[in-house]
Amino acid sequence: MDTSTVLHARGFVKRYGGHVAVDGLDLDIGRGEIFGLIGPDGAGKSSLMKAAAGVLSFEGGELEVFGVPLTSERQAERIKGRIGLMPQGLGQNLYGDLSIEENIDFFARLRLVPEEVLKQRKQELLAVTRLDKFRNRPMKQLSGGMKQKLGLVCTLIHEPEFIILDEPTTGVDPVSRRDFWNILSSLLRKNGTTALVSTAYMDEASRFNRVALLFAGRMLASGSPEDIRRLATGTMVSVTGGDQVNSLRLLGTRFSQVEAMGPAIRVFVDDLNEAAAIASVRDVLHPANNGLKLETFDPELEDVFIAMLRRRQLVTMSPAALPKTRLSAPRSGTALAIEADQLVRQFGEFRAVDQVSFRVPQGEIFGLLGANGAGKSTVIKMLTGILTPSSGKGQVAGADMRVAGFTIKERIGYMSQAFSLYMDLTVLENIHLYAGIYGLDKRRTAERTAWVLEMAGLGESQGARAASLPMGLRQRLALGCALVHQPQVVFLDEPTSGVDPVGRRTFWDILFRLSREQGMTVLVTTHYMSEAEHCDHLALMDAGRVVADDSPAGMKTAVEREAGRLFEISTETPQHTAEQLQALGFEHVTLFGRKVHCLPPAGLSDPVATATWLAAQGVLVSRVQPRALTMEDVFVYRVTDIEARERAANRDTAHQEVKP
Structure with missing residues (x-):
């Protein structure tokens, strides 16, 4: 094997009993690459990654890492010290009762990092991840983004030559996602490390040097993101x-x-x-x-990926045709389905929700966006009657959320972020359980069970345990259970987290049909900013407050009016160019593979003139072109702008306090 190749696989096969998880995979990853694995649940991504880390055996073919054939546990031990593995799931490689610093120290001792080396390395990693101020906070009290950054620090503390990251940004808000990728790109460039990364976010594929598209254990295509886009x-x-x-x-x-x-x-x-x-x-x-x-x-890369699956008859993408139904309770006289009015929720001295107000008309899809810990789930729990507000009021489906009691629960459906199904029960048993909770009689239970099975496409899986379902089907079952009593309003808290692109599109097609054809109101939280485009209206929360309230198009227009056009800069040296742009006053500089996205300083609104000006400053670029803002750009701009203003205010306060 070429010494520049870190991972080499030929005919790789992994089985679990009679199930073939990976079937004859060929793959080579070069030194210094960020290589991405993309595919739906069950594609074989995690199996390949665990085998490459030396923690999972395999049944056929060849697999070599650093030129060492992983044919036995003894052989695998030879390469483990040179590898860092970050498993799938928020904080899955961490210990909840240990603080940030204690987690890092534990992994450093496990990896035999000398004390004098650990002190300097820990300080550098805590600074770059902005975790240094929280080093004494227990891991279980961290937001999702902070957990993932701490997981990355613990994975990198021994400076591995090859890091393996299994969906490291799933469930992480867009600001933390960008932080994560900027940190990773900088560290890899500095140390020459190789990375194998899987992701459920198709937009992240543009950050990889090369990607492999996997489906049902087989490789559909491999190459640069630009190469993949040309395949369909x-x-x-x-x-x-x-x-x-x-x-x-x-x-x-x-x-x-x-x-x-x-x-x-x-x-x-x-x-x-x-x-x-x-x-x-x-x-x-x-x-x-x-x-x-x-x-x-x-077409975006996600469009191309789905088109490839469709053309090979691996998936069908026909729009959902919902069974006919009607809403269970009569509509109220008001045109509003949801109204929040100055809602406040206090936990001791911590204010999780601070005077939140918004209105949602009947039949609208309303998106509630925000970083981890912004207060979205707390708002939903107050509106659904799970939590009592400290102050403020609201109504849902014509019922006062403070006094309606069971009335409001009859009129709403709720799909929780953490718990919606009983995994040991079958599909039918879950549906019947929820029907019983909502008091449906035998006839109505039979009618609604048939509706849920048809809506979710679960007719052939009704006897399967919920735990055995692919994530996409599992989430559609959870949605069906939330709708079994025909509510007027449904609340969905991050319903597609971890679901593959095909599953997400099917899920959102169902939500659209429910809204447009059956008049159901949908309030949804999500970390997938591409999903925010599906919403009719959005409210963006930060630190418990609503900081923007508009349609997706309106939010983009407002940011472009304030900050100017987004530029995409093509360059042969993206990391170095990004550093130069930041030094020249460009804002929101983010790497996307071999391209850099940024907002130019005032006075640079023309792409050609900007390219000429950059050349005069010694910045070598091959092309500068405008790019339409995405909802992720809007989200990151708003949140980081608030953070910058707060830092400036704190500096001014501190300056005034030290004046004689």
Whole structure:
């Protein structure tokens, strides 16, 4: 094997009993690469990663790491000291009762890091992850983002040559995700470390040097993100205006990859250029195309991945057709389904929710966004009657949340972030349990069970235990249990965390149908900023307060008005260029593979002029082009802008206090 190759696999096979998890995989990872594994649940990502770390045996083929064949436990021990493994799940490699510093010290001793080396290395890693101020805080009291950054520190404390990170950013808010990737890129560049990373976020693939797309244990494709994008040719067409439900129905009769996203419909048109794609979509919508606006754009990597699966007949993406139903309780006279008015929740001296107000009309999909610990789940628990507000008021489905008692619970559905199903019960048993909790009689239980099975696509799995279901099906079952009593309003707390792209799209298609066809109101929290685009309206929370309240388009427009256009800069030296841009006053500088995204300083609004100016400053770039803001850009801008203003205010206060 070439000495520049860190991992070498040929015909790799992993079985669990009669189930083949990885089937004949060939893979090579070069020294210094950030290599990404992308695929749905059950694709084989975790099995390959554990085997590469020397902690899981395999049944066939070759697997070498650092040139050592991992054919026995003794051979695996030879390479473990050079590897860092971070398993899937928030804080799964950490100890909850130990503080940040105690966790780091424990892993350092486990890895035989000398005390004098540990002191300096720990200080550097705590500083770069911004955990130094919290070094005495117990791990179990950390937010999701802080847990993952601490997990990364513990994985890197012995300076491994090869780090293996299994979905390290799942369940982490966008600001912490960007922090995580910036830290990782900087450390890898500094130390020349190689990284093998799996992710459920398709947008993160652009941060990798190369990626492998896996499905059902087999590799579909491998190459740079740009190479992958070229594997499924086609054009994305966006349709806005007119009767959205009717347009979606018509487009679903012709095209296989169609999804509603907020007020728009996105259509993947196979193998056609922009003009032909527009004509094809317009032809399907005739004569209902009066007042419609059609635009084209390049497919995202997630669009390409799903198109590849669809073309190989590995998945079907037909829009959901919900069984007919009606809402159980009559609608109230008000047009509002949810109203929060100056809600406050105090836990001792800590104010988790601080005067939160928003309104949600009936039939709307409303998104509640915020970093880990922003107060989103606490707001939901107050609105659903689980927690009593310290002050403030609100109504849900026409009922006062403070005094309605069981009435409000009859009118709402709630899908918890942490617990929604009984894993040891079958699909049918879970549905029947929830039907009993809500007091449905035998006839209604039979009717609603049939509805849930059809809605969730679980007809063939009704006897399976919930624990055995893929994550996407499990979440649809949890949604069905929350809807078994036909509520008017459903609350969903991070319902798609850890779900693969195909499962997420199916889930959101169901939510769209519930909203548009059956008039159900949906309030959802999510860390997937691409999912925020599906919402009709958004409220962004930070430190317990609502800091922005608008439609996704309105939020983007406001940020662009304040901060200017987002630039994407192509360069041969992305890490070095990012450092140069920060020194020159560019803001929100973020690496995306071999590209850098940033907001330019005032006076640099033209891409060509910016490229010329950068060249004069000694910054070598090959291209500067404007890029549309994403909801992640909006989220990060708002939260970091608030943090910057708070730091400035604290500095001013401290300065005034020391004045004579």
